[in-house]
Amino acid sequence: xxxxxLLIGIVDxxxxxxPEIEKAVQSGEIPIEQQQAVKTxxxxxxxxxxxxxxxxxxxxxxxxxxxxxxxxxxxxxPSAPEELPTVIVQAPPEVKVEVVPAPEAPEIPPIx
Amino acid sequence: xxxxxxxxxxxxxxxAGCATRLENTPERxxxxxxxxxxxxxxxxxxxxxxxxxxxxxxxxxxxxLINDVKVKHAADRVRLHAKDWIASVIRCRxxxxxxxQEGVNQDKLYAALNVIDQALVEALNYMAAFTKKEPI
Numbered sequence: 001x002x003x004x005x006l007l008i009g010i011v012d013x014x015x016x017x018x019p020e021i022e023k024a025v026q027s028g029e030i031p032i033e034q035q036q037a038v039k040t041x042x043x044x045x046x047x048x049x050x051x052x053x054x055x056x057x058x059x060x061x062x063x064x065x066x067x068x069x070x071x072x073x074x075x076x077x078p079s080a081p082e083e084l085p086t087v088i089v090q091a092p093p094e095v096k097v098e099v100v101p102a103p104e105a106p107e108i109p110p111i112x
Numbered sequence: 113x114x115x116x117x118x119x120x121x122x123x124x125x126x127x128a129g130c131a132t133r134l135e136n137t138p139e140r141x142x143x144x145x146x147x148x149x150x151x152x153x154x155x156x157x158x159x160x161x162x163x164x165x166x167x168x169x170x171x172x173x174x175x176x177l178i179n180d181v182k183v184k185h186a187a188d189r190v191r192l193h194a195k196d197w198i199a200s201v202i203r204c205r206x207x208x209x210x211x212x213q214e215g216v217n218q219d220k221l222y223a224a225l226n227v228i229d230q231a232l233v234e235a236l237n238y239m240a241a242f243t244k245k246e247p248i
Binding site: 030032035039041049056058063064 | 140141142143144151154155157158161163165168169172173175181184188191192194195198199202236
């Protein structure tokens, strides 16, 4: 099961935290210890980039088929259905179009 | 969820513990020599890898519950390209570190970071959209 409230909290917190981190960087107020931690973690990421992207969650699985596939051992040819399903075709409702006459153009007096 | 929790702790420590300046001092030497751009690049590379990793892990673990091909394809795009995106940012970051004047190197670094930012926004939107909100 997805721990829903926890996931909501994490997503919201991440959305909130990223601009806060950005502001802290812009203001120049980053603890030295944090800088050291980032530098170490960054070096670790670069060193192990190939390994990290080889983990199972990074592998592309084929798309699931839309309908379930029978993986049983029955290989006999399926028999044709005895009767085709009935399709009820309903006529579309009649559409009445009323033609409204265009308003008459005002008469232009002759130029004297 | 352990990785998420450690990220949150990391972020909170970062935000809350703003006592020492980024600038380099003899008493407290800064690993970045006060270079905010370089720090931001390393920070973004780290957090984006972590968040993208969380996204593809979430999608893989909960695929039957999510049951939406759009989310899988978005995760597959990340799976296919994330390594190149991050490698590209790392190359731009190294070029900037060697020649840190404002200009081409900095612009290229920001452009590479923006590509990852867009992928992150999509990933976070999917995670938020496919999370059922319950009244508190």
